[in-house]
Amino acid sequence: MGEVEILSREIKPEDAASPVDQLVKLTVRDLEKLPPPYDKPGMEPELTDPKPEWREKYATDLDGYIAIDLPWKPQNKEEEERLVKSFLSGLNKLLTKEGNWTFLQPLLLSLEYCAKCQTCSNACPIYIMSGKQEVYKPTWRAEILRRIWKKYCTPAGKIFGKFVAGDIELNAKTLLRLAESAYRCTLCRRCTQTCPIGVDNGLISHEIRKLFSQEMGIAPKALHELGTVQHLKVGSSTGLTPDGVRDIIEFIEDDIEDKIGKRIKIPVDEKGADILLIHNAGEFLSWPENPAAFAILFEEAGLSWTLSSEQVAYDAVNYGVWYDDLQLARVAAKHAEIANKLEVNKIVVGECGHAHKAITVVADRVLHDDIWIPRESCMPILWEIVKKEKINFDPEKNNFPVTLHDPCNMVRLMGVVEPQRKILRKLAPQFREMEPHGVYNYCCGGGSGFAIMTSMNFPEWRNAVATRMKFKQVLEAFKDCLDPSINKYICAPCSNCKGAIRDMLSYYKAPERLSIYYGGLVELMVNAMVDLEEPFIEWEFH
Amino acid sequence: MLSALMALSYAAFAIFVIVVASKWIKWSSMPMHLRWELYPVPHEAGRHHYGGSYIEEVDYWKKPRETTLAGELKDMFSEMLFIKRVYQYKRPLWWLTYPFHAGIYLILAWFFLLFVHGILSVYISIPALATIVYYLIQICGTIGIIAATLGCIGLIIRRFSDRDMGNYTVGVEIFNLFFILVVLLTGIATWITYDPHFQHAMEFMKALVAFNAAYLPKLTTIAKVHVVLLCLLWIYIPFTKMSHFIGKYFTFHKVLWDDELNVPGSKVEAKVRELTKLPMPWSAPHVDTGKSWDENALESPKDEWGRWRY
Ligand code: SF4
Ligand code: SF4
Numbered sequence: 001m002g003e004v005e006i007l008s009r010e011i012k013p014e015d016a017a018s019p020v021d022q023l024v025k026l027t028v029r030d031l032e033k034l035p036p037p038y039d040k041p042g043m044e045p046e047l048t049d050p051k052p053e054w055r056e057k058y059a060t061d062l063d064g065y066i067a068i069d070l071p072w073k074p075q076n077k078e079e080e081e082r083l084v085k086s087f088l089s090g091l092n093k094l095l096t097k098e099g100n101w102t103f104l105q106p107l108l109l110s111l112e113y114c115a116k117c118q119t120c121s122n123a124c125p126i127y128i129m130s131g132k133q134e135v136y137k138p139t140w141r142a143e144i145l146r147r148i149w150k151k152y153c154t155p156a157g158k159i160f161g162k163f164v165a166g167d168i169e170l171n172a173k174t175l176l177r178l179a180e181s182a183y184r185c186t187l188c189r190r191c192t193q194t195c196p197i198g199v200d201n202g203l204i205s206h207e208i209r210k211l212f213s214q215e216m217g218i219a220p221k222a223l224h225e226l227g228t229v230q231h232l233k234v235g236s237s238t239g240l241t242p243d244g245v246r247d248i249i250e251f252i253e254d255d256i257e258d259k260i261g262k263r264i265k266i267p268v269d270e271k272g273a274d275i276l277l278i279h280n281a282g283e284f285l286s287w288p289e290n291p292a293a294f295a296i297l298f299e300e301a302g303l304s305w306t307l308s309s310e311q312v313a314y315d316a317v318n319y320g321v322w323y324d325d326l327q328l329a330r331v332a333a334k335h336a337e338i339a340n341k342l343e344v345n346k347i348v349v350g351e352c353g354h355a356h357k358a359i360t361v362v363a364d365r366v367l368h369d370d371i372w373i374p375r376e377s378c379m380p381i382l383w384e385i386v387k388k389e390k391i392n393f394d395p396e397k398n399n400f401p402v403t404l405h406d407p408c409n410m411v412r413l414m415g416v417v418e419p420q421r422k423i424l425r426k427l428a429p430q431f432r433e434m435e436p437h438g439v440y441n442y443c444c445g446g447g448s449g450f451a452i453m454t455s456m457n458f459p460e461w462r463n464a465v466a467t468r469m470k471f472k473q474v475l476e477a478f479k480d481c482l483d484p485s486i487n488k489y490i491c492a493p494c495s496n497c498k499g500a501i502r503d504m505l506s507y508y509k510a511p512e513r514l515s516i517y518y519g520g521l522v523e524l525m526v527n528a529m530v531d532l533e534e535p536f537i538e539w540e541f542h
Numbered sequence: 543m544l545s546a547l548m549a550l551s552y553a554a555f556a557i558f559v560i561v562v563a564s565k566w567i568k569w570s571s572m573p574m575h576l577r578w579e580l581y582p583v584p585h586e587a588g589r590h591h592y593g594g595s596y597i598e599e600v601d602y603w604k605k606p607r608e609t610t611l612a613g614e615l616k617d618m619f620s621e622m623l624f625i626k627r628v629y630q631y632k633r634p635l636w637w638l639t640y641p642f643h644a645g646i647y648l649i650l651a652w653f654f655l656l657f658v659h660g661i662l663s664v665y666i667s668i669p670a671l672a673t674i675v676y677y678l679i680q681i682c683g684t685i686g687i688i689a690a691t692l693g694c695i696g697l698i699i700r701r702f703s704d705r706d707m708g709n710y711t712v713g714v715e716i717f718n719l720f721f722i723l724v725v726l727l728t729g730i731a732t733w734i735t736y737d738p739h740f741q742h743a744m745e746f747m748k749a750l751v752a753f754n755a756a757y758l759p760k761l762t763t764i765a766k767v768h769v770v771l772l773c774l775l776w777i778y779i780p781f782t783k784m785s786h787f788i789g790k791y792f793t794f795h796k797v798l799w800d801d802e803l804n805v806p807g808s809k810v811e812a813k814v815r816e817l818t819k820l821p822m823p824w825s826a827p828h829v830d831t832g833k834s835w836d837e838n839a840l841e842s843p844k845d846e847w848g849r850w851r852y
Binding site for chain 2: 162164
């Protein structure tokens with residue numbers, strides 16, 4: 001394969017159709033600078049090119065990175081025509097009540113009323129930290145979809161053409177780039193907060209993803225084939241089976257005994273409990289100390305609760321919320337059905353942001369009649385444990401610098417903001433906020449599935465660009481104690497955020513260089529328990 | 543000709559109202575969507591200042607909701623009247639867009655005052671009020687047209703000079719700005735050359751209010767051109783996204799602030815029940831095309847679900 005052709009001028013929305021191989025090529029020097037000590041050269045890895053053979057079948061046409069790890073690039077004119085036809089058929093369905101009652105009104109409002117004022121651009125952490133690459137601007141992908149919609153789906157566009165729709169050509173390149181660009185947005189909706197009209201560019205990314213998935217089954221494997229499909233078929237998107245989860249729970253019981261010198265029987269499939277607690281199954285595999293901490297707290301506080309070992313219900317994730325409304329509905333319905341079978345009073349979601357939002361908020365209008373059950377966040381319950389002094393805590397045990405990462409799904413997208421901070425203000429004497437925080441926080445960079453999308457070269461893009469703002473915030477939050485002799489803790493009460501933060505810290509070698517570690521909220525709570533002789537937090541990077 | 547201008551004025555107003563109303567109906571009759579609220583939601587009593595929601599409570603679905611209309615109105619008016627978000631997040635643009643929008647609001651107030659003045663001169667005589675209205679007309683008209691014109695010129699220059707905005711602007715959007723500018727400039731020309739105290743404007747409105755062409759002033763050519771263009775603009779606006787005042791109501795009230803809960807027996811549940819009966823038209827391998835959303839959602843997983851095709 002010859003030299004790769006990159007567009008060497010300012011990029012506009014219509015350039016989505018450009019015949020060049022790649023619209024942009026990123027280098028570390030283009031990216032926004034990081035604060036000390038990362039302001040010096042050599043502190044972060046150089047960015048790499050995609051493997052030449054990937055270019056043939058995978059969509060490297062946007063920026064060289066591949067989020068959709070399927071060989072879906074048309075190989076001839078016929079395939080290109082089929083792709084365009086399928087896309088237009090999907091677009092028309094996206095505009096109907098049958099196909100998209102779920103988001104029709106918000107989508108059409110956002111397509112119709114954007115004033116192109118660009119007030120939203122500077123709110124986007126990806127656009128800013130990429131050094132303002134045009135293809136990551138919140139309006140870039142939205143404008144491409146808007147122009148296609150105007151041109152092909154509205155009477156004004158059909159009559160007046162370019163004058164109304166703007167310049168846009170619909171070919172394979174346009175679609176490969178449009179689909180990939182929908183996976184350069186974490187759906188954090190920070191841009192939406194700043195829009196004077198209430199236009200939602202995050203939603204437009206979501207709808208583009210949906211169109212490709214619901215019409216063609218095209219989505220990153222981690223979200224679809226190995227995500228929701230595996231979740232529904234095997235029981236968890238991690239591949240964990242019911243037997244597997246029961247084994248891990250036993251292992252966790254042993255581990256708790258080792259740590260606190262007391263055996264706790266973790267309730268599993270207990271009919272009639274008050275709470276069905278559902279964790280992100282990633283916790284069982286990567287951070288078993290998190291479900292362990294929940295078990296300690298819930299038992300010590302005397303709550304009536306259970307876990308489930310039935311397929312789907314031991315994994316709180318619902319990747320459908322990021323790319324496919326049907327898959328969202330399938331997973332949510334299964335969660336509700338199993339909870340009802342267990343005759344619990346409510347589902348409580350553990351430390352997983354998107355699972356919080358998916359089942360509590362977004363799926364609220366999917367569940368009905370027999371498939372309905374109250375759902376809530378674990379945060380208010382945890383705060384009640386502290387507030388009502390159901391357990392004795394000694395904050396001095398947490399006397400090290402702690403900052404809080406707000407999962408977007410919990411704060412901006414469902415308004416659960418204060419309970420977790422109230423806990424930290426009580427139990428972490430050196431707690432300091434990141435700036436900005438709460439509902440104005442920045443995404444960890446792992447949002448909308450990025451944290452679990454680990455194939456091909458996507459993790460490099462995530463670490464270098466998507467998590468960059470979070471890393472900047474972390475460095476700033478700890479700027480008074482960067483000395484590696486001081487252990488520092490990023491409290492991230494969300495499995496996906498933890499995944500992204502783990503990879504981010506490792507990419508920037510922050511544990512060894514600066515002793516920055518991360519973990520959940522419940523681990524900090526247990527660490528502060530008076531009854532525990534040994535610290536629960538082990539300051540090991542994993 | 544003059545009564546033709548009156549007819550055009552009535553028609554422009556009627557078309558404006560009818561098209562705005564039909565758009566309103568179109569947006570409000572769209573199906574209920576999934577929840578997609580965005581915090582801070584201003585009607586959350588006691589929590590709005592930090593962006594909290596009722597979900598911060600244990601067993602929130604059992605508890606009465608505490609909402610505040612005042613919070614919503616405050617947010618709404620600060621956005622409508624001051625364009626708060628542009629002020630906060632893109633100040634240089636605010637210096638142009640604010641005079642433009644504030645100028646338009648003042649011109650709308652000017653129309654309303656002319657109407658009140660017309661009523662006072664035709665139907666009810668309250669001289670003291672008429673005098674106050676007369677002076678308000680002078681103030682609103684003068685400041686309004688100057689601010690809107692300067693803002694409009696500024697916005698056009700910015701569209702061309704700021705590539706961030708220019709690259710995204712399509713032909714019709716430029717046309718819209720120029721259309722408004724031409725109407726404003728003909729308005730200014732009429733004001734300066736023919737009607738410095740809006741006397742003739744008052745007479746024109748009096749004729750409209752009285753449905754009587756006898757009250758009409760003698761209009762100069764530029765004044766006639768201005769009235770015709772202004773009427774055409776009134777007719778045109780609701781068909782375009784310049785009617786974003788409608789969209790804005792729905793984006794905020796019906797999407798970003800819509801946090802209505804679905805509980806058993808609620809209206810929301812009844813709607814969900816109906817909507818999930820709709821047949822799914824989608825074609826991906828994991829969809830059973832034609833079966834309802836509910837049937838699809840409750841199906842057992844199949845092997846082909848993980849595949850893709852086009
Ligand atoms: S989405 Fe909103 S803020 Fe962004 S360009 Fe459009 S109108 Fe302006
Ligand atoms: S939703 Fe977030 S990531 Fe996506 S464009 Fe908006 S600010 Fe950027």
